[in-house]
Amino acid sequence: MNNDIVGMLLKAWTVLVIAFLFIPIGVVILYSFNGGRILFIWEEFSTFWYAAALDNHRILNALDVSLRSALLNVAISVALGTAAGIAIARHAGVWTKPFMFLVGLILVTPELVSAIGQVIWFNRVGLDQGIFRLAIAHSLFNTALVTVIVRARAExxxxxxEEAAGDLGAPPWRSFLQVTLPLMLPAVIAGALLSFTYSFDNVMISLFVQRPGASSLPVYILSSFKAGLRGDVAAVVVMTLCVTIVLVVLSALLLRGGARRVNAF
Amino acid sequence: MSTAISVQGITKRYGNFVALNGVDLDIEHGEFLSLLGPSGAGKTTILRMIAGFDRPDTGRISILDRDIVNLPPHKRPVNTVFQNYALFPHMSVADNVAYGLRQERTSADERRARVREALDMVEMTTMAHRRPDALSGGQQQRVALARALVKRPAILLLDEPLGALDRRLRAQMQIELKALQRETGIAFVLVTHDQDEALALSDRIVVMRGGQIEQIGTPSELYDLPRSAFVANFIGSQNFLQGDFEQSTGRFTTPEGIVISAACVEPGAAGEALAAVRPENTAITTSRPEGVSNAVHGRLIQGLHMGDSIEYVVRPASGGALFSRQPRKGTPEMTIGTDVWLSWSPEETSIFQPDAEIVANLLKSTNRG
Known part of the structure; x- marks a missing residue:
C-alpha cells in the first residue's frame, strides 16, 4: 500500500475520533437554539431559550449555588492539597505511607459511600449551610486529587x-515563594481546574448533601429531566461551557505570562 | 594571609556510616584549595557543612572568626556553585544572577551594574535574556559562577563544578576558573575527585580518605613528598614493590632478594613495607646500568603510546607489572619481548607502610602474571 494512502486513512480516522468525541457537544449547542417547546424536536432557530434561561430565577439560583460552592471547594482543596503534596515530597517520614494510603482510599471510595457518610456527618455536626455542605463534600475528593498532582510535581x-536559593541569601519562606511555588504553579493550577470541573458537574454527592433551596445546577437539570427537558437547560449548559472555555484559556495565558518574566536589565 | 574558614574537630555520622571523623582544616583568604579524594571520602560533606546544608555532629566551623554552626545557609557569607549548577529554570540568566542581590535588597541601579559586571566577567552578557535550558553545559556553568560571584562572598564553594563537561571544555573552564580566582581574590574551595584538576588549579590540596584528611600540601609537595602510600598512589601514578624494610639499616629487600635503597621513608615504616617509584623517574635499558643502586630485571611486554611519551610495561620474574614512562623524543624505541632492566635512583624512591588496598591490587596483578 502507498504511504500516502495510509497517511490519508490515519487522518480520516483522527477526524472521525474527534467527531465522535465532540458531536454530542455540537448537538447540545445546536439544540440550545431550538425554538420548540420540547428540546429533542427541532422546530426553528431561535435564541428564545437563552432569554428564558436568563429569566428563570431557579436556573440562575442553581448556577449561583454551583459557582460559589465550586469556587469555595477549589480554595479548600488547593490550600490543603498543595500543603500536603509538598510535605510528602519534601519532609517524608513515618507518616507518609499511611497518609498516601488514606489519599488513595479517598480517590477510590465510591461516591455513594462518601456521600452518605458525609450527610450523616454534616447532620451530626449541624452544618446546614447549603453552599458550605456542597463545597466541603466536593473538596474531600479534590484535596486528595490536588495532593497527588502537587506531590508528583514537587518531587x-x-x-x-531550594538549597541554591538559601545559599544566595533567601530565607526558607522566600525561597518557597520565589522558587518552589512558581515552579509548582502549573500543578497547582491544573489541580484547581480539575477540582472546579469535578465540583461543577458533580451529581451524586450534591444530590445527597444539598439543602432545599440550594440545589446545584446538575441537580436542577436532573430534576427538570423528569418533567421533560426544555431548551433553557441546553442554553444554560452552553453558557457554562463558554465559561469553562474562558477559564481554561485564561489559565493557559496566565501560565505563559508567568513564564515570561521581567528581566533584570 | 589570614584564616578565612576554620574547621575544628568536625565529625558526622549517617547511621553507621562515618562520613567525617575529626577533621581539622584552615582555609586562608584568597587561596585556591581543593578537597581531593575518592567518592565517599567526605569532601562534599565538608563543603555542605561550610555552606550550612548539613550540620556536624560535633566540632566547630568559624568563618572570619565567627562560629557559624548554628547559622542557617542564607546568613552565611559563602556562596556555592552546585554540581548540577542548580540554575532557576523559571528565570532568565540575568534574573538568576540578580537573585542573590535581590535578597540583599540592593538598589536597582547597583543591582543592574553588578549583574552586568558579573556576566561580563564570565562573558555571558549577550545571553542575559536567555533561559537556562537554552544554554549549553559550559554556559550554564558560567552563569552559575556569575550568580555566586556577584554576591562577593568571602569564600566560594565549588562542588565538582566541571564534572559534567567534556574533556576539552573542562580544560578550558579550568583555565577560566583559575583566572577568575586570581582576578577576584576570593578563596575558592573546590571539591573534586579528578587529581589532574586539583593539581592544575590549587594552591593547596587536601587529600581525603574515609572521612579523614590524609595530607594537606601544595601540588608539588603532594607529588614529590607524599606522606603515605595512599597519597602517593592517588596523585600521579606509582610503581609499588612489596618487601621487608629493616629500620636500623635502612635496607628494603623484596622476597626475591632485590635490595632497594630509598631517600624517603614514611615515619613508622618497619617490617612489611612498600617501596615506590614513579614511572617517569625510571630508566629502561637492555643491560644493567652501572652505578645505579635500584634495578629490577624483567621482560618488556608492552609499549603504550601516550602521545608525548611511551609507557613501557615490564614484567619481572616475580610476576606483576612495573611501568616506565619515557619521552618519545630522544629515546630509541625498545623491542617488545626483550629482556630489560628498569632502574632508578634512591632519591626518587620512597618507603611506605603497607596499604591494604594497594597490597591487594599488587597481589591481584602478580597472580594474573
Whole structure:
C-alpha cells in the first residue's frame, strides 16, 4: 500500500475520533437554539431559550449555588492539597505511607459511600449551610486529587534549587515563594481546574448533601429531566461551557505570562 | 594571609556510616584549595557543612572568626556553585544572577551594574535574556559562577563544578576558573575527585580518605613528598614493590632478594613495607646500568603510546607489572619481548607502610602474571 494512502486513512480516522468525541457537544449547542417547546424536536432557530434561561430565577439560583460552592471547594482543596503534596515530597517520614494510603482510599471510595457518610456527618455536626455542605463534600475528593498532582510535581523539582536559593541569601519562606511555588504553579493550577470541573458537574454527592433551596445546577437539570427537558437547560449548559472555555484559556495565558518574566536589565 | 574558614574537630555520622571523623582544616583568604579524594571520602560533606546544608555532629566551623554552626545557609557569607549548577529554570540568566542581590535588597541601579559586571566577567552578557535550558553545559556553568560571584562572598564553594563537561571544555573552564580566582581574590574551595584538576588549579590540596584528611600540601609537595602510600598512589601514578624494610639499616629487600635503597621513608615504616617509584623517574635499558643502586630485571611486554611519551610495561620474574614512562623524543624505541632492566635512583624512591588496598591490587596483578 502507498504511504500516502495510509497517511490519508490515519487522518480520516483522527477526524472521525474527534467527531465522535465532540458531536454530542455540537448537538447540545445546536439544540440550545431550538425554538420548540420540547428540546429533542427541532422546530426553528431561535435564541428564545437563552432569554428564558436568563429569566428563570431557579436556573440562575442553581448556577449561583454551583459557582460559589465550586469556587469555595477549589480554595479548600488547593490550600490543603498543595500543603500536603509538598510535605510528602519534601519532609517524608513515618507518616507518609499511611497518609498516601488514606489519599488513595479517598480517590477510590465510591461516591455513594462518601456521600452518605458525609450527610450523616454534616447532620451530626449541624452544618446546614447549603453552599458550605456542597463545597466541603466536593473538596474531600479534590484535596486528595490536588495532593497527588502537587506531590508528583514537587518531587520533580530538585531540592538543590531550594538549597541554591538559601545559599544566595533567601530565607526558607522566600525561597518557597520565589522558587518552589512558581515552579509548582502549573500543578497547582491544573489541580484547581480539575477540582472546579469535578465540583461543577458533580451529581451524586450534591444530590445527597444539598439543602432545599440550594440545589446545584446538575441537580436542577436532573430534576427538570423528569418533567421533560426544555431548551433553557441546553442554553444554560452552553453558557457554562463558554465559561469553562474562558477559564481554561485564561489559565493557559496566565501560565505563559508567568513564564515570561521581567528581566533584570 | 589570614584564616578565612576554620574547621575544628568536625565529625558526622549517617547511621553507621562515618562520613567525617575529626577533621581539622584552615582555609586562608584568597587561596585556591581543593578537597581531593575518592567518592565517599567526605569532601562534599565538608563543603555542605561550610555552606550550612548539613550540620556536624560535633566540632566547630568559624568563618572570619565567627562560629557559624548554628547559622542557617542564607546568613552565611559563602556562596556555592552546585554540581548540577542548580540554575532557576523559571528565570532568565540575568534574573538568576540578580537573585542573590535581590535578597540583599540592593538598589536597582547597583543591582543592574553588578549583574552586568558579573556576566561580563564570565562573558555571558549577550545571553542575559536567555533561559537556562537554552544554554549549553559550559554556559550554564558560567552563569552559575556569575550568580555566586556577584554576591562577593568571602569564600566560594565549588562542588565538582566541571564534572559534567567534556574533556576539552573542562580544560578550558579550568583555565577560566583559575583566572577568575586570581582576578577576584576570593578563596575558592573546590571539591573534586579528578587529581589532574586539583593539581592544575590549587594552591593547596587536601587529600581525603574515609572521612579523614590524609595530607594537606601544595601540588608539588603532594607529588614529590607524599606522606603515605595512599597519597602517593592517588596523585600521579606509582610503581609499588612489596618487601621487608629493616629500620636500623635502612635496607628494603623484596622476597626475591632485590635490595632497594630509598631517600624517603614514611615515619613508622618497619617490617612489611612498600617501596615506590614513579614511572617517569625510571630508566629502561637492555643491560644493567652501572652505578645505579635500584634495578629490577624483567621482560618488556608492552609499549603504550601516550602521545608525548611511551609507557613501557615490564614484567619481572616475580610476576606483576612495573611501568616506565619515557619521552618519545630522544629515546630509541625498545623491542617488545626483550629482556630489560628498569632502574632508578634512591632519591626518587620512597618507603611506605603497607596499604591494604594497594597490597591487594599488587597481589591481584602478580597472580594474573
Amino acid at each position: 520533580g523539582i530538585s531540592q538543590t534549587l
